[in-house]
């Protein structure tokens with residue numbers, strides 16, 4: 001039986017990116033949007049819809065649910081760093097309706113099908129958003145890659161530099177073996193798609209790179225410096241590490257041109273020419289950057305504040321401007337959080353020791369506010385923000401058509417006169433497949449259920 005829930009508003013962001021008056025009709029029993037009507041339908045034309053199923057957002061935005069394609073939920077094994085329950089609640093509170101979980105930091109890492117099943121078992125019943133999974137490429141696990149694709153991972157992540165946890169990095173020969181295996185998977189799934197056969201792998205896979213590479217020639221000169229200064233950390237991870245990594249990635253890409261490759265958390269603007277050249281030559285390369293690289297600058301990070309540590313690092317203001325330009329011209333495809341918390345002791349907040357602290361910034365659920373605040377300053381419209389956060393990330397994480405329509409978030413802009421560093425806007429409600437999963441600052445999650453599914 002159809003259980004309709006109807007959303008109306010004067011600023012509904014639809015597929016053309018323009019906020020407009022619209023009526024969105026969902027069927028809560030199937031979780032699908034069943035119709036979208038231009039204009040605001042009168043309440044009287046939906047006499048069969050109960051009052052609690054008539055959601056009128058007035059002038060506030062109704063947006064597609066955000067797909068955060070780079071999140072570390074460290075359960076099982078490091079649930080005290082972040083688990084499915086807490087992480088997906090943070091996500092839902094910021095209008096995120098799908099997170100894609102990275103293969104490392106949980107124990108075990110997602111490098112085999114049995115490890116993936118452990119993840120799924122841990123996640124079941126705990127998710128306030130939908131959750132999908134990336135698999136991991138580590139030395140010697142290439143025979144597990146195709147089974148992982150068949151088991152439903154959206155793609156793979158690998159490291160070219162020490163990851164900091166039990167997830168070893170790969171070298172060029174490991175990569176060739178993995179890329180040969182994955183290129184076959186991509187070709188197979190493309191072929192089966194064209195035959196319209198039913199298959200669990202409904203999209204070609206993708207290999208994602210943590211793109212920092214420590215060559216002996218690019219090693220920073222090791223002068224003992226003050227570990228509480230952000231500049232010390234920044235000097236230890238120069239842009240050249242990203243440039244060298246992306247040079248290797250694009251060179252290998254030419255050997256495996258039918259496999260999509262993806263650069264996670266690009267920070268170095270110096271690597272943008274390599275990305276532009278690869279894209280211009282037709283290689284299927286995509287790139288993400290993160291909220292922190294677009295909103296923070298190294299010179300403003302105070303001494304002794306390891307909460308700003310992440311790898312690669314936040315760089316200077318000119319670099320940040322170059323990332324914005326690359327995002328606007330399409331060189332960078334999408335924006336994600338790279339949410340990667342840890343326990344307080346490992347963040348070394350008391351000592352202020354940036355060099356030995358865990359590298360990871362926690363912004364899951366804050367991204368829409370942060371990016372919207374910056375976007376407003378740059379005259380970038382909400383439709384463009386939606387494209388970066390919902391449409392492009394959904395495509396990247398393996399949906400042929402954006403899953404973004406599965407969620408609806410209603411947000412509103414703040415009144416004027418607030419300090420510039422205060423984020424604009426607030427998510428008031430988040431709906432997942434037509435069902436309320438976050439009810440705003442006061443009610444929060446009270447009386448609601450974790451109805452997120454595993455994708």
Ligand SMILES: [Zn+2]
Nearest residue numbers: 070102338340
């Ligand atoms: Zn990450």
